[in-house]
Amino acid sequence: MKHKTVRRKLLRYLDNELEQDELKSVRLHLSSCPECNNYLKQLEKIWLTGQHLSQVEVPPFLWTRLSVRLESETEVPVTNQFYAAMKLFMKKALIPTAIVITIFSGILFGSEMHKDNLKGNRETTIMQDFGFNYFSLTPPGYVGENLVDFNATK
Amino acid sequence: MEDNKINMLGEKELLRDLQNGDKIVFKQLFNSYQQLVYNVCYHMSNSREEAEDITQDVFIKVLHAIASFKGEAKLSTWIYRIAVNTCLKNESRKKLNQLVSLDFLLKEEQSLHLIFDPETPDQKLEKSETEQIVRYAIQKLSARQKTAVVLHRYENLSYKEIARVIGISVPAVESLLHRAKENLAEKLKKILR
Ligand SMILES: [Zn+2]
Numbered sequence: 001m002k003h004k005t006v007r008r009k010l011l012r013y014l015d016n017e018l019e020q021d022e023l024k025s026v027r028l029h030l031s032s033c034p035e036c037n038n039y040l041k042q043l044e045k046i047w048l049t050g051q052h053l054s055q056v057e058v059p060p061f062l063w064t065r066l067s068v069r070l071e072s073e074t075e076v077p078v079t080n081q082f083y084a085a086m087k088l089f090m091k092k093a094l095i096p097t098a099i100v101i102t103i104f105s106g107i108l109f110g111s112e113m114h115k116d117n118l119k120g121n122r123e124t125t126i127m128q129d130f131g132f133n134y135f136s137l138t139p140p141g142y143v144g145e146n147l148v149d150f151n152a153t154k
Numbered sequence: 155m156e157d158n159k160i161n162m163l164g165e166k167e168l169l170r171d172l173q174n175g176d177k178i179v180f181k182q183l184f185n186s187y188q189q190l191v192y193n194v195c196y197h198m199s200n201s202r203e204e205a206e207d208i209t210q211d212v213f214i215k216v217l218h219a220i221a222s223f224k225g226e227a228k229l230s231t232w233i234y235r236i237a238v239n240t241c242l243k244n245e246s247r248k249k250l251n252q253l254v255s256l257d258f259l260l261k262e263e264q265s266l267h268l269i270f271d272p273e274t275p276d277q278k279l280e281k282s283e284t285e286q287i288v289r290y291a292i293q294k295l296s297a298r299q300k301t302a303v304v305l306h307r308y309e310n311l312s313y314k315e316i317a318r319v320i321g322i323s324v325p326a327v328e329s330l331l332h333r334a335k336e337n338l339a340e341k342l343k344k345i346l347r
Contacts, residue, residue, distance in 0.1 A: 007343055011335040042346050043339065046284040058192045059206050063184055066210045073214070
């Protein structure tokens, strides 16, 4: 058996894991090789002594550190906090406000339309209130075709 | 041993409470398994600092995954598996970072220096330094071989238990440890030269 082949088997030799034929060959080689014998002694020292050093002292405050991490993980991140706040604001304030504005402007608009119908001249009222014809976004003074027709039918 | 403590509480009850998010029970679980998890993480990473961080990661994973634990394996086996996987993931991330930053050559030099640190007090030398050499050589094994050696050498797990943790057959564990020990003998020769 070559030195290298024997060396590779030495840990298993120390752990009594070699098969009968392997064991025979290794023993035969060791009986005549000081180099491999020397290595076996080195291995024996480091491999068998450390086997019982298995327990490592757990660092103190490990639970405290873990708790801090767990708490920070359950906290909502800053960006999420912003979106959460926005969502809450939308839900609690913005949407009800929008509903109220819509209702009031609906009432206002409805009453203006009612006034128009009473006066019989819708265009005049709009022009008076807003200064220009907001349906077609044209400057004051310009009267749209439909509205002209509308007036014409009157 | 840890399993016995948990058995006294009743594993089913403990699991039910854990799955309901009971923090006190989670602390009991932590107290019972912190030594096991830290031990594995330390021997897998060969660094106390990393072991501490990975141990925390492991317990966070345990907490998140406890709802999916069906009790098919022993609780300790399941925790061992999470610990080993977390260590291996951490290791591959570390390797990738080192490769990207190209400081792995420096790290290699530092690791060897650590082993043969001349400032290590003489009285500590015998046990700690020889064991450091073994731990250093174990780090050089492939992920699977390293896992098998750590569970066998430092956790005293049987081949059957190792097979359950890694998810392979008992003969596969035998052959894994066989190859691991042969490689280790080779690597130790280079270090002790
Ligand atoms: Zn020889």
